[in-house]
Amino acid sequence: MSRVRHVIVPCVLASCVAPGAPADAWVRYDGREGPGRGKSIVLISGDEEYRSEELMPQLGKILSQRHGFGCTVLFAVDPETGEINPDYLHNIPGLEALAKADLMILSVRFRDLPPAQMKWIDEYLKSGRPVIGIRPTIAGFVIRKHKEYAHYDWHYRGPEKGWHGGFGQAVLGQTWIAHHGKHRGQSTRGLIVPAAKDHPILRGVLDGEIWGATDVYRTPQPVPADWTPLVLGQVLDRGQQRPADRFFGLRPDDPVTEETKKNDPMMPIVWLRPYQIPGGKPGTALNSTIGASTDFENAALRRLIVNASYHLLGLDAPAEADVDIVGAFKPTAYGFRSYVKGVKPGDHALEQTGATPAED
DSSP states (O other): OOOOTTOOOHHHHGGGOOTTSOTTSSEEEOOOSSTTTTOEEEEEEEOSSSOHHHHHHHHHHIIIIITOOEEEEEOOBOTTTOOBOTTOOSOOTTGGGGGGOSEEEEEEOSBOOOHHHHHHHHHHHHTTOOEEEEGGGGGOBOOSSOOTTGGGSTTOOSSOTTOTTHHIIIIISOOOOOBSSOTTTEEEEEEEOGGGTTOGGGTTOOTTOEEESSOOBOOOSSOOTTOEEEEEEEEEEOOSOOOOOTTTTOOTTOOBOSOHHHHTTOEEEEEEEEEOOTTSOOEEEEEESOOOGGGGGSHHHHHHHHHHHHHHTTOOOOTTOOOOOOSOOOOOOOOTTOSOTTOOGGGGSGGGTTOOTTOO
């Protein structure tokens, strides 16, 4: 990913800067002409392992430049340096953009945000507006330092009714359970649930086309009654010995594992469900447990999330949504302490990453 550090592009960022906030605390992609024109999406990154700080800017570019949605991308930012630091758990500036958002997309884990930031997420959820959760978001919050929103913690078992299991359970339908596939040793092929093959979120997505080098997460069995499973995760073994790479030697044509229990039953990896947090209005959430930044090099997975954005916003998904990469995108292999240091949110502006708002 090409970067020009410490350069801010006012025409891209100015529309989302709040009074008193640093001009480069987040990045805004204004929507081009398209079906999403006039709709606002806030994409929130912040996890230590799966490189959501690389995924979310690219997803925001695709949604804005290919489909017309206005997109604001937020990051975990070290307040002392202004740099993106996923290991800093206590700051995601710009969450006030949720006040006017039509859709919230999160790829976060173990965040412990101050009440002044958490309130924007809480108010958004109480409004019943739609949510998309990606990969680690089922364990999105670990509330240790800031206790006002302790019920958002991924293993909350306190007195607040409707919050056992925290944000993940209350909104996405499950909290963290365990790895089902072998982490970095088995990958995931997405098989479409037969009953969902005509669902608009799967429009233009072929059975078996989704693949990621991340493993399948365990989900509740039997599948909860309020879920609508869309995609199942088929566990694949690593094939012949290969050199290490960004995909840990895993490939989409690797063999199906012979470990019977890994695929019988298969775990859902994408599902829809209704949600309603205590004191809030009813809404709809989509959760995808596949979704490291490298997984989004798979066009079918990008198409599914784009389709889901249309669907949750009450729009008709295209027959085959344009999900071509905007600018440069070669994400880092997932792993702890592997994020690229010295990057500021403004470095993800279109002009800084080999793309322009006028790009075809």
